[in-house]
Amino acid sequence: MPKTAYYIPIGPIHPALKEPIRVEAEVEGEKIVRVDVKRGFAHRGIEYMGMKRNAIQTLYLSERICGICSISHPYAFVVTAEKALGIEAPPRAQYIRPIIAELERIHSHILWLGVIAHEMGFDSLLFWTWKGREKVLDLLELLTGNRINYSVYMIGGVRRDLKESHIKAIKDAITYYWKFTEQMKEIILSDPVYKARTRGVAQLSKEMALKLNVVGPVARAAGIRMDIRQDMPYDAYADIDVRAVVPQDIVGEAKGDAYDITMVRIYEIEQSLDIIEYCVDNLPEGKILAIPNYPALLAKIRRTKGEAIGAHEAPRGEVVHYLKFDGRDGPSVWKVIAPSYNNINSWAPLLLGAEVADIPIVVAYIDPCMCCNDRVALLKTPEGKVLGYEYIHKKAVEKTRKIEKEVRG
Incomplete structure (x- = not known):
């Protein structure tokens, strides 16, 4: 008789996570058979802000x-x-x-x-x-x-x-x-x-x-x-x-x-x-x-x-x-690579075939830092065009008003 696979979403908000990230696991019984890790919930654009300040700031x-x-x-x-x-x-x-x-x-x-x-x-x-x-x-x-x-x-x-x-x-x-x-x-x-x-x-x-x-x-x-x-x-x-x-x-x-x-x-x-x-x-x-x-x-x-x-x-x-540095008092380009950017890649192979009870240990194993990992995010259309501030702000306002309307009935 074929086993039934169940879907377990973990995060982006979860008691076992210090910071937001999403791990989607598919399990058969207690065994994990598929894993998908989704990042990008904590990006703050720090590199961009740093290029607008002087070097000490x-x-x-x-x-x-x-x-x-x-x-x-x-x-x-x-x-x-x-x-x-x-x-x-x-x-x-x-x-x-x-x-x-x-x-x-x-x-x-x-x-x-x-x-x-x-x-x-x-x-x-x-x-x-x-x-x-x-x-x-x-x-x-x-x-x-x-x-x-x-x-x-x-x-x-x-x-x-x-x-x-x-x-x-x-x-x-x-x-x-x-x-x-x-x-x-x-x-x-x-x-x-x-x-x-x-x-x-x-x-x-x-x-x-x-x-x-x-x-x-x-x-x-x-x-x-x-x-x-x-x-x-x-x-x-x-x-x-x-x-x-x-x-x-x-x-x-x-x-x-x-x-x-x-x-x-x-x-x-x-x-x-x-x-x-x-x-x-x-x-x-x-x-x-x-x-x-x-x-x-x-x-x-x-x-x-x-x-x-x-x-x-x-x-x-x-x-x-x-x-x-190219003639101003701050960096014209600033790029950062943190260890979590590399180490989070190990989650999927470590979780595949593991028990559900091992998920918190695997996640904590690398000592992840999501804010180190997420610094900036680019949204693109299917054609590859980067979406600008005006478009993103417009969509955010539309979504907020939609949620308000649903809440108020």
Whole structure:
């Protein structure tokens, strides 16, 4: 007797999703037989807005691309802008930047561990991990003035220096998180229930990872040794022997499943602690900005023509920015590629043949950011003509009035 297939729509608004996206699954019994992922629910046109502002304003607009990892895009932005403009940040700033970036990696990875635990119903682990995450958020607030959206990077350096009291607080946090990661290994990686729920779930082979061009922890969990800090080092990373964390270095083999990516993220926290400790112990003396006067910086930007591509290894994977300057105080072209743009491509092959109960784990597996992924949308007619603002606004008004008429009866 033939099986009956049922259609399950998930999103764009759903309790398991932090941000809007739509996953349409067709199931036979508990097995998923067809998947369609639809994006585009969170586009805000940030790149377009950035090309209407000066470079400093656009820098802080870039922080708003991602709400969780809000240093990732500013870091890629300043690295790219400095290449295009011929500006070199002072050595002290080049060491302060990785400290902030690695502290954010710690908070992001711990946040992910809580989220993946929540998706499988392990809420006690969610509360425990997020309690541990508070210390790094408090430290970031001490160093930058904010728990999120730190506004600390600048083209040519950083806006805030580190004091002796800051150094002590950072070293205290390093000690705390070395103990915390050991606890995570014992509570999470050694837990038979967690292992049973994640081994073989969301399993991405090395071959499929390469085919889909996934990045960050998703690629490393599949055994691919790639990391921008290792492959194209920048700032203080060039002085540190950063080696990508892959499961085969820890347990001898890479299976690319949810357990392996958990292991990769926990061991990357330890790697971040090593990087922070190195930067603190070898922090150079000197100034923190190449051009402290912001009007002078904008004047230099107006006088300079250039373009460049730059990247930063964000907690989710590589963030790539392209900037072009051609005689005004802001970029004439600004393009961004975020890791979720690549990693969401893995959902369909991971979900095909999986159980319905595994959908939340597969979705959370890549730590998706829809606002990173969606920046602008173009609507076209069947003939390929791009629809302009007037047409879209007219249709929006017509739809609103239609809904109002239906509601009012």
